[in-house]
Amino acid sequence: MENQTQHAFEFTYEQRCVVAMFFIVIAMLSIIGNSLVVLSVLISQKLWTATNAFVLNLAFADLVTGLTLPFNVMALLGMERYPGPSQLCTLAAWTMFTCVGCSLYTLASIAFNRLILITKAMWYGRIFTDRIIVAWVVMLWALPLIQTAIPTVLGAGEIGYNSKYGVCAQLDVSNAYDLAQAVGLYPVSLLLIVICYLRIYIYVRKHNAGVIKRDSENKSQTANDKEEYVGPR
Template identity: 45%
Template sequence: MTSQPEIFGSFLPPKDELAERHFKFESYTQRCILASIFILVFLTGTIGNSLVILSVLFSRKLRTFTNVFVVNLSASDLLICCTLSMNIVALLSRDGFPLPEWICACAAFLAFTGAGCSIYTLAAIAFSRWAVITRSISTQRSWFTSKKLVAMVTFTWIFPALIAFLPPYLGLGTLGYAEKYGTCSHKTSNELSDYYSLLQGVLFYPIPLVIIIVCYYQVFSFVRSHTKHIIDQPDISSTSGQASQNHLNSKNQLTTKERLSKRQIEITKNLFYVVLAFLICITPFGVSLMIPPSDPVIPWTSALLLFNSCVNPIIYATKHPNFKSIFRQIITCRWAEIPEPSQFLKLLRCGK
């Protein structure tokens, strides 16, 4: 039976080209810098994502179907932050990974799964916001039932997990300590590792990117069109004997225009932050995975990708006034001030 390396052999670069591409992340100074970035992401991301989850757990006011995806995003980012501890150990070790290999392989699998889940959850959030703004309440209720929400959330975990697990299981790459980068990822010593990187780049990057851009563009177009329609509507008030009523209508129309204008600017700013953060954090890593000769930049593009794990709570949570308020109350331990406390919080308070 033909071995898998032989099957893919005709598609692999020549050996002399592989030799020319030899790279190893050996500079201990750079490894320490990268480890420091990972420590920062670990601390910030763990605190930020934990606050998001606790906020929804403590307050029924935040239990909307959109926040189901926000919590899922925080859970995936929290998982990534937890796996960073193994990468920090690997980067700071001068003689390879000091713990059993299977620990590094598990950390790599969980990191890939969490990263994929995070990206697809961003797409799910974009879709939910598109539905909230452009579709009727009855349509939203039919689309986002409990069962469908469970199915969507499950997909955001199962699909990335399969992409992380199946290729190594079938021999297309190996999870574990990558000597080239000094991290827990996939072993670049496997001659098919480039295909594993390419597969991840293709399935983890373009599809969610298209969903996010299309959804937010349609949201922006809808709000702009809807606002213009309202503002351009003529004043239908009678002009005979109703001067005071006309003045009131004119004042109300001006207030509506001002309110809608501010709303449009705010929505535009938030969409810009979301898309910009996604592009800045995801694009370099996605492109570097699809271009095998970009080995030297992969440690740094992966750091940028992981940095998204602590940016997301800022964009998706702290911009929300209710999250802001509950964050403050949790941090200052003012449990009694949390609006619409959940049964879990009530039991917690009674236990104290």
């Protein structure tokens, strides 16, 4: 009964081919688009800003993620096993998980960067120095790498060829690895992004309300001055 239930959730080869086609398209778009972003930032010195350092990191992480998708295409089109060295599939899965985590943390970092620039402009130059940005980017890669490694070291999961879905990912040993990845990556990044952009929205709204109020007061004062003014007779 257990084998029948597991078999019922396995992808058919036709479904694998469809998913593989989507992976190929996504990989091509990701590689081309993110390569252009990386080249644009590297070539033009005008784009060498603190914000674009994170944009460059995001583009590079997404570019590497796109480069891992062909290995998943190989896994999907393989019949019963990975059509190549198993270590290659494991490395592709590790790289993909690390890059996806780095992308999420980089998006949160960009949101924080915008928050400081808009709401605390006087602090911006102190926080986003060259040394801090370099250390920050290193941390953006180190955190997801550690989060990917710790569950496997503790025996909570294993990464490699997943025969159930035909991709390079975590194996169906337990749900502990999925839980560790989900809790460690998605909620933290999402919460930071929501908080930062919500604070930006509130700040901009209050700022605009103040500008409108001052403009209205200036107009009223100008009108009163005109009424009080008595020209020469």
